[in-house]
Amino acid sequence: MSKMAGSGVHLLTSVVWLLLYFTVSANAGDAEEGPDWWDLGQRIKNKILKNYDKTAMPHRDHNGTTTVYYSLSPIGIWMNDDTQIMTMNTFVYMFWKDERLSWEPEDFGGMKYVFFSPDQIWRPDITLYNNAKVKETHHYGNQPVMAFRNGYLYWVPSAELNVECPQDLTYWPYDRQVCILFLGSWSRHGWQLNPESWNGRNKTAVNLKWYMKTSHHWRVEAATIERVVMKYDCCPEPYVTLDVEITLARDSPSFVFIVILPGLGIALLTLVHFVLPFDSKQKLLMGSLASVLCSVYVIYLGNMVTHQSGSSPIIIKFFGQTLIMAFLSVILACVVCRISSGLKMSTTPPPPKLTLLLTGPLARVLLLTDMASKVGTNFGLEGNNEHVMDVASKKPRYEAEWQLLAASLDRVICYAFVLILVISALVYVLPLA
Structure with a gap:
């Protein structure tokens, strides 16, 4: 099942990149014949950001829910044996819709996408709950956000996630450790912001395509992301978290x-x-x-x-x-x-x-x-x-x-x-x- 889920993530990622490629090619062709491509992008941003409130949720009414599709693609993982803190460098994939950031391409020379700086628009406040470095709450890099004409946004920032991972050293130096990251919205409940795994399933495999297997002390044996819904007696609304479970094996032939x-x-x-x-x-x-x-x-x-x-x-x-x-x-x-x-x-x-x-x-x-x-x-x-x-x-x-x-x-x-x-x-x- 994990292999099928991983294949689904790779297929979806490939489709997104293909769409981006053809979109860029089409826009590049239009830009050669029509107005300046960069000028069109700036005109779109000036128009849709004129009355834009980046502190407000994307949905227009108070009963709407913003669904954010979320996934990780680890690049490298380090484990500090003394502090028992796992550090993971990763690419983060986020995909959501903000109708306020939509436009008609016909009004802007056929322009179908633009890039925004992350601090210009609303972004999901998905945070690592069990962060080992509590003063560092800004996990994500400053990579631009890609906005499509229909209001869909695609953001792939780099991130450094630090989480405490108590070790069981019984079988050292051939031990295996299981580290869990709890991710969720810091200020919104499930009726306002609904985190989903990348393919919409409750549990799916994490994309390990970019992991540098030969350059680190630990080998990733398995990685899954699971959507967990919790309810409390005090409140009727659900609270959604994405639990990322990573199984590491110490890898050192020496x-x-x-x-x-x-x-x-x-x-x-x-x-x-x-x-x-x-x-x-x-x-x-x-x-x-x-x-x-x-x-x-x-x-x-x-x-x-x-x-x-x-x-x-x-x-x-x-x-x-x-x-x-x-x-x-x-x-x-x-x-x-x-x-x-x-x-x-x-x-x-x-x-x-x-x-x-x-x-x-x-x-x-x-x-x-x-x-x-x-x-x-x-x-x-x-x-x-x-x-x-x-x-x-x-x-x-x-x-x-x-x-x-x-x-x-x-x-x-x-x-x-x-x-x-x-x-x-x-x-x-x-x-x-």
Whole structure:
């Protein structure tokens, strides 16, 4: 339906331009044979503006209604993430009838149209109600108004419209924002001034023919204009607004290289340090490096995203959680190193039930069957099936048991980290795709 409506707008615009072309051609031909073309235009304006009141409505009686056909054709759209204000540069199309500005072409050398300055005639006071810059109420440019002999007027001014557009940054940097502009007469109700969409339908597509798709940070996915009639208990007359709804998608391919790939690299770096031996000192260095990089990256993302939004991007939640896990992995790596290095010379064994658990089926799950088989044999020292005796205390040392406990703890942490990382990716990253 939106495509058909957009085609209807393009067809109507093309017909108007064709009519203007043939009218200009006809007038140009008449001007070559008859009186001066510019002099005729000035004579028409002098005549019809003589007793013209530009503050009065176009209809002659008090019960008449002036219908204004209205449409937009955006040129460019900018979004300020800090202030959450959308700025739209656009062409505005307005078409209405003012019978006071009509004349007979036969009386003026066949002249069928003239141009008026906007401040010379009455214009519709269609205003942006939710204007973000309340002191700037004059939205439209000073382009001339084209008046036809039968009183119809066609005005295509440029305009800058600023509207507050609260952002939902949940799916940043691939978020979509919906901004709504409420347009209507500032001083007239619907029985006096009746705004209509360009093709007369209650809801139609906005013409995006002139939008510069390749030069802006945002891509327009959809744009519609809808006529809404409201009535209030206090008053019998209707109040008409034109609601323009614009759906924007953030469009920046560079985000893949400056946001997604570095973040995934840091997350994988945090995971890779589990590949190192559990009693390696380089393991602590690698985990600390991953923690620092993840901290810097979270700060970097925080500076890129506005803090005015009521929602937090899921990608920041993901890397914030990754940062916490990186810190925990460093702390637990210290515990593993303490168990592996400090307690392996201990003459106190681990809890027997824990040792039994680690040497049972859990050893196969943790891929530690070789180490579990060496418990009680001092890592398979040939000719000695007993524990190594401590020289000072003459008691056996339980080095193999503590090494197995440290390796099992490291392996459990690795499994938990991978599981949490995969679940987080499914919960946080997958919706971005």
